[in-house]
Amino acid sequence: MKHRLNATWHRSLIAGSALALIALGTLAQAAEVVNLGALRFTSHAAGYIAYEKGYFRDQGIDLKFKFFQAAQPVAVAIASGDVDFGVTALTGGFFNLAGKGALQVIGGVWHEEKGMNGSAILVSNKAFDAGFKTVDQFPGKSIGITQLGSSFHYMAGQIAEANGFDFKEIKLKPLQKVGAIIGALKSGQVDSFIIAPHIAKGLVNAGAAKQIGWLYDYAPYQVTTVFTSTKNTKEKSDLVGRFMKAYGRGVADFRRVMLDQDKDPAATEAMTKLIHKYVYASRPYAKAAPSIKSGAINLNAGNALDVGDVDKQLKWFQAQKLVSSGFSVRDIVDLSYVQAYNIPN
Amino acid sequence: MNLQMQNIGHSYEDLQVLDGIDLHIDEGQIVCIVGPSGCGKSTLLRLIGGLEVADSGTVLMDGEPPESCLNPLTYVFQDFALLPWRTVEKNISLVLEDHPLSPAARATIIDDVLRRTHLSEFKDVFPRQLSGGMKQRVAIARALAVKPAVMLMDEPLSALDSQTRELLMEDLVDLWGRERFTAVYVTHNLSEAVRLGHRIVVLSRRPGRICEVVDIDTPLDQRDTANPELAQKVKILWQLLHDEARAADRELANV
Amino acid sequence: MSEQPPSPASPPRPTPHPVPFRGGGFNPRPLGIVGPLVFVGLIGLWELGSQTGVIGALFLPAPSEAFAALNELFQSGFLWKHLSASLQRLAMGWSLGSLAGVLVGLSIGLFSLARAGLVPVVSALFPIPKIALLPLFIIWFGIGEGSKVATLFFGSFFPTVIATYGGVDAVDRGLIRMGQSFNLSWLSIVRKIVLPGALPAILSGCRISASIAIILLVAAEMIGAEFGVGAYILLAGNLMAMDQLIAGVVLLSSMGLIVAFLIGKAERRLLRWRR
Known part of the structure; x- marks a missing residue:
């Protein structure tokens, strides 16, 4: 009796592993590995949410985070092809790299808006x-x-x-x-x-x-944007589109819960816990939670991009002679993935 | 001024190097100290000049040094001890600078000793440009500049080749003939001792004791190498030293 | 032929020939022209690579672009602002650091108490990267010139201390004994025998500390500096302006070359007796 049971258990184990292997195999075939350069800030929470909730997997993307200490190296890593996507503030260094044709801004993330929590x-x-x-x-x-x-x-x-x-x-x-x-x-x-x-x-x-x-x-101020390499927008446009869809769902979740934290305290708590896996992870949750909650800033709905403000920033850096003047905003944004607004003439 | 050593003994840690040395150095004489290597000759010289303090016994200065004397006990070192960054003139000037002398007086002394050692034309030369023999002449000139009562010469010719040594010995004999200086002259070279010493003190191997004092009456300027009497003295000295030297040679260094 | 036994008679005498020469090689000769030639050649290759696109503009700017950035800096007049700001900091930090280093090194070399007390402290503090202490320096000396000069000061202080007491230790004891035997005063022995004897070591310490000071310039100018070659390089890095970055690096290395040249000149002058 004992022997028979063992045998049955054994057989089902084999069958189970085989199934699991097949499932893994198909997933591995379908899912494309994509690297997202990330910083451990609450302003990057949308990416963490989308990953944890499986939104990237749903789009057939096997997302890997590459963590950075500062914004600048993210842009460099994308220009060199080591990382596929990044979310950082627009800086003089970023504009100079983008101006050399290496980077394209494809969506907005953090946007300072009157009355919303911000800097x-x-x-x-x-x-x-x-x-x-x-x-x-x-x-x-x-x-x-x-x-x-x-x-x-x-x-x-x-x-x-x-x-x-x-x-x-x-x-x-x-x-x-x-x-x-x-x-x-x-x-x-x-x-x-x-x-x-x-x-x-x-x-x-x-x-x-x-x-x-x-x-x-x-x-108003378009603080951070999503960007990728020009090569990706040209050669893997479909992948870029799927990435933005997944990221957008993360943004939507974040806006729904974190921008109105009193509406559903349980959901707020759950999302704060999720973000805590990535942000202030070395601090105990009780200490980290207030910082995470108070760091909930306005993310562009649907990653819409304030092109007018990007244009204004670029022109300011160019006027300060910190960025070379040989290009304009049109050369560094790709508006085919998200809604754009405030578009300059 | 005479020097008197009374019952000098000295050791380095457990190693006794000198034992019961009693010795007089009389004014106007060159006393040579010979002995096998490691017998404490150089230590004795350092004790005489006050560069080290003896464990037991004393060195007494008997009588006043002459008034013009700036540094009664003055060394001449085997390795010359010239400052490489000073010219010949400045090397001599070094030992005068701490004395209250006018620049003119200092210059006079320097010119004088350079002339006496036949170095005047090398005044502005750096030591590295000089041969070993010339360097030692500079060191002797430097010693003369402070008008010593006793010169303490620590194997002054040992770093030189034999021809240069001959020349320098001639110079020293000459100098003594003119100035009648007093010197304690440490050497391991017997023919040097016999050429220059009025009195030769033979030390035993470690711990160094005086085992013989040999007086040589022949005037210095008559001691040429062909002199059979001197050859005889060398032979006697060598017999005295032979066994000591052999035993010393077989000793382990510093145990 | 080989089977034949050697003839019992005297073997045939080979004709006399000269002894072959075997003493060649292992004797580097100065070939003055080669160094600059390699330099020019490398830059030429680099320019060629950039012009033909083998070296991407994103990865490395062409030497001509770097030169243009340098020229632009010169034309705008900012070159002197940057240089004078940096040179002032270098002069202050390095000379004070070296002076203090020589004094401390000398006292370590001369006094047993100083040696016993200070050598462990110096050994413990020397390997600390001064960049790591920058936040402390900011608190102690503020974000003005103080913290910048302090960074350079500490950077040049420790190597000078070590070089100086090493130099003092290496002074021939025979010379010191000679000084004592001529009744030279303690001060005379230090001034006329110990210091000149340690000078070669002190000067090579200066060479090292000056290079360290130039290296630390970039770190020192990270804090609140508007002008300075280091600040210029940092800004170029922030802006991904690689042509300016290279131009700044060229400035730094020419500063290094000039300082090395000046110290070499000082060595030739002060150590004339060594040649």
Whole structure:
């Protein structure tokens, strides 16, 4: 009896493994391996959601994350063909690479919009006490940025432009790393800093800095975009389309849950847990959750792209002589995958 | 000024190198110290000049050095010890710079000793440009510059080839003839000792004790190599040293 | 023929011939022209590769583009701004670091207490990459010139300390003994015997510390620097402007060459006695 049962179990095991093997085989055949260059920020959550929920698999994409410490290397890795897709802010370096014909912007991700959670304008306690309490007092003050040509540099430029004063009157302090800027802000060595909400809220709540405004008060801003290599848009257009569909579903889930966190607390909790696998993974969940939740920023619905703002950014970098002037926005965006709006003439 | 050594003994850690040395150095004499290698000749010289302190016994200075003397006990080293970054003139100047002398007085002394050692034309030359013999002449000139009461010469000719050695010995004999300097002259070369020493002190192998003192009365300027009396002295000295040298040769270095 | 036994009579005498020469080779000769020629050749190949498209513009800019970037920098007048900013930092950081290094190295070489106390500290701190300490320097010295000069200072301080006390240790004890035997004062022995004796080692230490200072320039100018060759290179990297990057690297390496040349000149002058 025992022997017979064993035999039956054995037989079914063989059959089961065979089935599993066949299933794996077909999947492996169908699913195309695609690398997504990712940073461990909440603004990248849509990709993590789409992956965890199997949206990429549904499109026959075997997605692999390649994690980076900074935005710049993502663009380089795509230009060199090591990574297929990336989501980062538009920077001088990005535009220069794209201008050489290596990269194409194919969709929008994070978009600063009035009233939506977004980047905050912080001033150091020292500067605040000395009277730096409104944005129009920026002339003569210093601002911490990572590097010249970074999105931080651009944001400082936008504030100068929107308030109608000479950009040269703001003292730029390139400090390479966000951590270094935070340190300099806390100790009062720089007067101000414009930073994403999850960091800004932490600093303000801890009393380490004061918020004097929102970036969105001065301009709508297409902060990050999805991009890929020009080679992919030309030779694997179908794959790019499927990738964007999957990514778009992740964006939709994120918007539904994270942009209205009180509506369904259980769903918010579940999604925060999912994101925590990738963001602040080294911190305990209880500590990470508030940062993740407060870092929920506005993602473009359907990855729609604010082409007009991309054009504005490019022109600003070109005017600053940080980007070569030999190309325009048309050369670096491919609008065949998502809805585009605010299209310049 | 005379020097008196009283019962000098010295050891390095457990190794005794000198034992019960009693010796007088009389003014105007060259005393040669010979002995097998490792017998403590050079140590004795360092003790005499105060570069090391003896474990037991004392070295006494008997009488005042002459008033013009700047450095009563002055060494001449085997390896010359010239500063390679100073010219001949500046090397001599070095030992005068710490004394309260006017630049003119210093220059006079330098010119004088260079002339006496026949080096005047090499004044501005760096040591590397000189032969070994010339370097030692510079070192001797430097020693003369401080007008020593006693010259302590530590195998001054050992680093030179035999022809140069001959020439330098002639110079030293000449110099003594003119200046009657006092010297303690350490060497392992017997014919050197016999050429230059008024008195030759033979040390035993380690620990060094005085085993014989030989006086040679022949005036220095009459001691040429053909002199049978001197050859006899060398032979006697060699007999004294032979067994000691053989035994010393078979000893393990530093055990 | 080989089967034949050798003739018992005297073998035939070979005709006299000269001794063959065997002493050739292993004797490098200076071939002054070859170095520059290789250099020019490599750049020529590189330019050719870029012109024909074998080397993609994305991967490496042509030398002519880098030269154009350099020229543009020169024309705009920013070259002097960058150079003077960097040279000021180098001069301050390196000279203070070397001076302090020589003093500390000398005291280690001369005093047993300093040696016992400082050598372990120096050995422990020397291998720390100064870049890793940059955040600390920012807190201590601020984001102005202080932290930049401090980075260069510490970068050049430690190798100079080690070179100096090594040099002092290597001074011939016989010379020091000679000085003592002539009753030279302690200060005279240090000034006239120990220091000149250690000078060759100190100067080669300077060579190394100057190179380290130039290497650290880029790191030092990461923090809050608007001008400076390092800041220029960093910006070029951020902007993916490879022509400017290469131009900046050329600037750095010419600074290195000039410093090496100056130290070589100082060596020839100060160590004239060695030749």
